[in-house]
Amino acid sequence: MSDPMARAVELASRGPEHGPNPRVGCVLIGANGHVAGEGFHLGAGTPHAEVAAIEDARARGMELAGATAYVTLEPCTHTGRTGPCVDALSAAGVAAVRYAVDDPNPDAAGGGEVLRSRGVDAQYAPSVAAHELNRRWLLAVARRRPYVIAKWAATLDGRTAASDGSSFWITGEAAREHAHAVRAGVDAIVVGTGTVAMDDPWLSARPGGREDGHQPLRVVVGNRSTPGARVWRDDNAIELRTHDVGVVLAALHERECRVVLIEGGSVVTTAFLHADVVDEIHAYVAPMVLGAGTSAVGDLGIRTMADALRGQNLATTSLGEDVLIVARLEKGL
Numbered sequence: 001m002s003d004p005m006a007r008a009v010e011l012a013s014r015g016p017e018h019g020p021n022p023r024v025g026c027v028l029i030g031a032n033g034h035v036a037g038e039g040f041h042l043g044a045g046t047p048h049a050e051v052a053a054i055e056d057a058r059a060r061g062m063e064l065a066g067a068t069a070y071v072t073l074e075p076c077t078h079t080g081r082t083g084p085c086v087d088a089l090s091a092a093g094v095a096a097v098r099y100a101v102d103d104p105n106p107d108a109a110g111g112g113e114v115l116r117s118r119g120v121d122a123q124y125a126p127s128v129a130a131h132e133l134n135r136r137w138l139l140a141v142a143r144r145r146p147y148v149i150a151k152w153a154a155t156l157d158g159r160t161a162a163s164d165g166s167s168f169w170i171t172g173e174a175a176r177e178h179a180h181a182v183r184a185g186v187d188a189i190v191v192g193t194g195t196v197a198m199d200d201p202w203l204s205a206r207p208g209g210r211e212d213g214h215q216p217l218r219v220v221v222g223n224r225s226t227p228g229a230r231v232w233r234d235d236n237a238i239e240l241r242t243h244d245v246g247v248v249l250a251a252l253h254e255r256e257c258r259v260v261l262i263e264g265g266s267v268v269t270t271a272f273l274h275a276d277v278v279d280e281i282h283a284y285v286a287p288m289v290l291g292a293g294t295s296a297v298g299d300l301g302i303r304t305m306a307d308a309l310r311g312q313n314l315a316t317t318s319l320g321e322d323v324l325i326v327a328r329l330e331k332g333l
């Protein structure tokens, strides 16, 4: 095999985007130089990639003594929902391990060192692709707070609602479909009580018009209660009676949310931007003008161009009549 680590990254990308755990892939190359087993992690509670690859090798009747494991993340040392991967690798007789990213989780890190102390030739073998695949997760775990995406649908003049509060629909079907696919990949959607009171949104992930198997946690922030709203239709929803962005992020980190989507409205989006915790902006822009109404973002205290929040334009995508601009504000890692 030409590049086992590239193959391991490809396998890792088959795991789910959402959930508390990273996406990890593993390729086992036998002492004879041929692929002995492959595996990837399907999310919390399922076998880690290393164990999945060992099981695959066993199912194929392959010999693992003297094998080399290529893993996209440092093998874990801890017993969480499953046992430590360092034990599984050494018990299988694996002689060498190449891992592409150090584990930032203090409870699970140090696997390379443990393997080396057991005589396994374990080496850090950095891969940009492996790092990029888990960039949001790595930041969330290292910073002990979720990666934050702020999303809105705005007119050309930056309005997210008309002055009567109506906002259906600013963008067309293609943009809304895209937004549903994004929802399906995050752990939580955050809105303010104002949006619940005005729009009574479902906040479900319905890519392709169907409820996705994974539904993000619905989070309503603010002091008002909103009884009877659609967001409360089942128990996959919480209210956080606070205006403190730090309290919101701490509560979501506690629930192992790694990526959260802030869907507004303007007051809540502004609060997150003001707190300087927004990592990415998804701005869907429609060829429409309102002239009055709610601005996507309120006053951030910025008074001069030099102080503007400048992001890196990651992608610009045409969606029917509309355009999506994805900008990255995050500077870490």
Ligand SMILES: NC(=O)c1ccc[n+]([C@@H]2O[C@H](COP(=O)([O-])OP(=O)(O)OC[C@H]3O[C@@H](n4cnc5c(N)ncnc54)[C@H](OP(=O)(O)O)[C@@H]3O)[C@@H](O)[C@H]2O)c1
Residues within 6 Å of the ligand: 151, 152, 153, 154, 159, 160, 161, 165, 166, 167, 170, 191, 192, 193, 194, 195, 196, 198, 199, 221, 222, 223, 224, 225, 242, 243, 244, 245, 263, 264, 265, 266, 267, 268, 269, 271, 294
């Ligand atoms: N086009 C879009 O993408 C989009 C998306 C969402 C909403 N909208 C539109 O936006 C409008 C609602 O916007 P909005 O700004 O009024 O609603 P919002 O941001 O959803 O809610 C504002 C309320 O949330 C609470 N809150 C939570 N955190 C806060 C904080 N840090 N600081 C201050 N208050 C906080 C306050 O209510 P309490 O009194 O309960 O504390 C506040 O009045 C609607 O017209 C809706 O249609 C548009």
